[in-house]
Amino acid sequence: DAGVIQSPRHEVTEMGQEVTLRCKPISGHDYLFWYRQTMMRGLELLIYFNNNVPIDDSGMPEDRFSAKMPNASFSTLKIQPSEPRDSAVYFCASSFVGVPYGYTFGSGTRLTVV
C-alpha cells in the first residue's frame, strides 16, 4: 500500500497564478479530506468527500478555492487566483468509515505564494 499520495511536495507560485494540488487516496477508502495547516490557525478542514461526493465545504475560505473528486482515486484542490495569504501546508487524508481508525494523511504540499 503506497499510502495517500500528494503532489507536488512543494509549490512556489506568483500571486495571481492558478495553483492545483493533487491527491490520490488509499484504494478502498470512502472518505477524502483536505486540510490546511498554518502557524496561526493550526489544522483547518477545508472540504471533505464521501464516495466522491462533496459533503461539507464550509471550511473553504473563499470562492477562489475549489475542490473536485472526479473518481475514487483522484482529487484536486485548486486556488485561482492565488494570494500570499494562501501560503500554507495543504494535507490530503483518506479514511474508511467502517472502523474509524482515524485518517491516513499524505505528506502534504507546501505552497508558497510570492
Next chain:
Amino acid sequence: AQTVTQSQPEMSVQEAETVTLSCTYDTSENNYYLFWYKQPPSRQMILVIRQEAYKQQNATENRFSVNFQKAAKSFSLKISDSQLGDTAMYFCAFMITYSGAGSYQLTFGKGTKLSVIP
C-alpha cells in the same frame, strides 16, 4: 461544535524520562473517538494512538498510553522512556461517529511541541 484544547504549547523532556501531554475537549455527543497524532519535522502526520469513548480501558501502544477521563473530558498522552525520535509536534484530535453533519471529521487542537533532550 466540538473544540479541542491543548494548553501546553511547548514541552521538553530528558531522554529516557516520562512526559505527559494534556488535552481537553468539549462536546455534547456521547459516541466519539479521540486520537493523538505526531508530526515530526518531516511534516508527515502519524497516528500514535486512538481511544473509543465507550471503552473505559485506556489505550496503550508500546511506550505510548493515554489517560482518558470521560466525565472530565480529558485525554492526556503519556510517553514513557522518551527517545530522540519522539521530538515532534503532537496533536490531539476528536471525531464524532454518527451519520450526520460533521460526522467523521477530525477536529484538532493547536498542538504541543515536544523536544526530547539528550
